[in-house]
Amino acid sequence: MMTRKARRLWIVVVCGIFASTATALMLVAFRSSLSYFLSPQEVLVKHPRPGEMFRLGGVVQVGTVVMSHRDGKPFTRFRITDGQASIPVVFTGILPDLFRQGQGVVTIGSMARQGGVFRADTVLAKHGASYMPADVEQALRASGKWNPKFGPAPNAATWDNKTPQQIAAAKG
Amino acid sequence: MTQDYPNEAPLSGMGEPPLEIVRSKSGAWLHQFANPGRFQRFVQPIIPWLSGVALVLTVVGLVWGFYFAPPDWQQGVTARIMDVHVPAAWVAMNGYAALAICSLLSIVWRHPLADIAAREIGPVGAGFTALCLITGSLWGRPDWGTYWVWDARLTSVLILLFLYLGHIALLRAFDNPQHGYRAAAILGLVGAINLPIIVFSVYWWNSLHQGNSISLTGPSKIYITMLLPLLVCTVAFYLAFLAMVLARISSFIMETKARSLLLAAAEGGRS
Numbered sequence: 001m002m003t004r005k006a007r008r009l010w011i012v013v014v015c016g017i018f019a020s021t022a023t024a025l026m027l028v029a030f031r032s033s034l035s036y037f038l039s040p041q042e043v044l045v046k047h048p049r050p051g052e053m054f055r056l057g058g059v060v061q062v063g064t065v066v067m068s069h070r071d072g073k074p075f076t077r078f079r080i081t082d083g084q085a086s087i088p089v090v091f092t093g094i095l096p097d098l099f100r101q102g103q104g105v106v107t108i109g110s111m112a113r114q115g116g117v118f119r120a121d122t123v124l125a126k127h128g129a130s131y132m133p134a135d136v137e138q139a140l141r142a143s144g145k146w147n148p149k150f151g152p153a154p155n156a157a158t159w160d161n162k163t164p165q166q167i168a169a170a171k172g
Numbered sequence: 173m174t175q176d177y178p179n180e181a182p183l184s185g186m187g188e189p190p191l192e193i194v195r196s197k198s199g200a201w202l203h204q205f206a207n208p209g210r211f212q213r214f215v216q217p218i219i220p221w222l223s224g225v226a227l228v229l230t231v232v233g234l235v236w237g238f239y240f241a242p243p244d245w246q247q248g249v250t251a252r253i254m255d256v257h258v259p260a261a262w263v264a265m266n267g268y269a270a271l272a273i274c275s276l277l278s279i280v281w282r283h284p285l286a287d288i289a290a291r292e293i294g295p296v297g298a299g300f301t302a303l304c305l306i307t308g309s310l311w312g313r314p315d316w317g318t319y320w321v322w323d324a325r326l327t328s329v330l331i332l333l334f335l336y337l338g339h340i341a342l343l344r345a346f347d348n349p350q351h352g353y354r355a356a357a358i359l360g361l362v363g364a365i366n367l368p369i370i371v372f373s374v375y376w377w378n379s380l381h382q383g384n385s386i387s388l389t390g391p392s393k394i395y396i397t398m399l400l401p402l403l404v405c406t407v408a409f410y411l412a413f414l415a416m417v418l419a420r421i422s423s424f425i426m427e428t429k430a431r432s433l434l435l436a437a438a439e440g441g442r443s
Contacts (some may be wrong), residue, residue, distance in 0.1 A: 009280045012361065023365050027376075035378040036323035057378060096317035098246060106321075125318045129385040131251055132395040133242035150244075157391040160399070164280050 004077070026032045037106045040085040057106040057126065058082040059160075062149050065101055080105065081117070091120040098125035102149035128152050132159065139164035176291035190398065199326060206285050215418045222415035229408035237401030244398070253311040254394075255402050258386075259409035260304035261329070266368055267297035268332060272367075275360030278353055285421075287353040290360060291343055292420035298336035298412060305329060316380060317334045325381035328366060335363035 002010070027034065037057030038046065038084055039047050048054050064079040065088075074094060079086045099105065102124035109119045127147070130153040132140075139159075145167075146154050153159075162165040271293045277286035308326070311320045320326065343356035365402035374383045380435035385393040392399050 004304060005280055012276060012279055016361070019362055020365055023369075027369070034324050034376075036321065036380055037378050039378070057380075075418065088205040093433055096315070098315055122317070124321065125315060126380055127246065127315060127382055128393075129382045129395040131247075131254070131385060131398050132243050134245040135242075135394035153393070155391070156393040160394065162394050169384070 005017065005155065012111040041082050042078055042085045043087060043111075044085050048111055050111045053108070053110050054104055055108050056080055056087060056118050056120075057105070059131065059151075060088075060099070060105055061101050062101045062103050063087075087116065087118050089118045089120050091123050093123075094122055096125040097121060097129055100148075102147075102151065104128070110118050135164045140166040143168050143170060174379050183294050187334060206283055208285065208429075211285060212425060215371050219415055219419050219422065220427055222370065222411055222418065226408050227413035227417050229404055230412065230426070233401050233404035233408050237398075237405060241398045241401050242395075250311060250314045251398070253307050255405045257304060257307040257311060258402060259406040260300045260307065263409045263413045264297055264301040264332060264407060265370060266291055266410075267300060269365065269367060271360050272364035273337075275357035278357040279361065287357075287420050288424055289417065290339075290353070290356060292417050292424060293344065296335055296416045296420065298333060299311040300409070300413065301329065301333040301336055305333060308315060312391070321380050323379040323381055324377045325379050326369065328370040331366055332363075332370060335359070335366060339363070 005088065026140050038048075038053035042056055043054075043056060057143075059081055061079040061081040064077075066075075066077040068075050070092060073092050076091045076095060077088065078091075089109075090112075091107065091109075106124045106126055107120035108116065108122040108124075112115070112119050132153070135144075135158060137148070139155065141148075145158065158170075162170075175407040212257065234255060238252050239253075241252065243249045272292050274283075274286040274290035277283040305326075306330075312321075313319050338355050339359050342359055343352045346355070373379060374381050380440060386399075394402065
């Protein structure tokens with residue numbers, strides 16, 4: 001015969017299993033709306049209607065950033081890529097400080113009527129999980145191990161506790 | 173077979189246990205900590221030390237992180253906010269895990285100290301969660317370009333804050349405190365489902381918040397001179413959390429004791 005304690009423990013365990021399963025099913029069901037942004041690949045598959053607001057995220061494609069002025073405001077053209085597809089984006093306004101080629105960004109806006117261009121109302125910068133002082137970044141760049149333009153920082157074990165001199169010395 | 177504590181018994185006698193409580197052998201290891209008097213004798217001398225060390229480490233960690241650690245190559249000085257933000261986030265989540273464990277001890281073993289611990293973890297955990305959200309918001313504005321977005325990580329941490337606040341309110345919402353403890357324990361356990369969602373939110377869904385910089389298995393993605401102050405702050409925040417919770421539990425036990433003495437005195441005067 002079960003003690004009252006054992007019975008309560010079993011009730012908790014069973015309720016826990018049910019509650020976790022229910023939560024998991026809910027999260028799976030709402031998966032698409034839980035993602036904060038669509039990647040260019042997903043946009044090409046889903047084909048959002050022109051004018052429908054959504055968030056487009058990815059990396060600013062290297063060599064596509066063109067900055068100019070329109071009506072006295074900064075006007076920027078660039079492409080967002082996820083490595084598989086890329087979508088042209090236009091944005092009028094001031095970009096966040098972290099905006100640069102190769103940087104992750106999330107843009108909020110909608111597709112224009114023509115040309116498959118995404119009109120962004122807002123550009124948010126997304127940064128990676130790596131943190132390093134400027135001299136370490138310079139040393140990695142000088143050693144040819146990393147150029148921030150072309151993707152995330154290399155394996156952290158190669159730099160996270162080495163002096164800039166050691167990093168620069170270890171070429172290749 | 174009364175393996176449960178009578179509702180009022182454990183708190184009524186602070187010094188020696190006033191009544192012989194029948195204990196099952198299996199629960200004995202757990203229940204030896206249930207005596208409030210023993211708890212007081214154990215933690216009272218520790219609290220000043222914990223508080224002192226936590227304060228010193230917080231000052232050391234923050235001064236180190238904000239004045240001596242190098243700025244990030246890309247984010248500049250704003251990356252220093254992580255010395256507050258990240259430890260606050262860890263303490264907020266592990267504080268809730270502790271609250272959930274207390275809830276389990278409360279529901280299954282009717283452990284009276286677990287009830288009080290859950291009661292006192294709530295406000296402290298909510299404070300650290302709020303600190304995490306506020307510093308994160310201040311960090312987001314210069315680097316992301318926004319104070320707030322409804323991405324999975326930010327939203328799930330906001331839910332954590334609401335769970336804490338709901339727990340605080342529910343636990344105190346009943347005339348009979350035992351009813352409050354029971355109801356709050358259920359909320360505490362159900363809310364624990366949110367913890368893995370917070371942890372994995374940045375991997376399960378696209379989010380603006382970046383992934384983890386520090387993992388138990390891989391190398392840290394934070395350069396060593398920026399990592400050390402963060403680790404000092406982490407230890408400091410955990411100790412501060414512990415000191416605050418223990419001090420709150422201790423003063424709640426004393427408050428209860430004082431109230432029951434006053435009540436006894438008042439009743440004695442009447443007769």
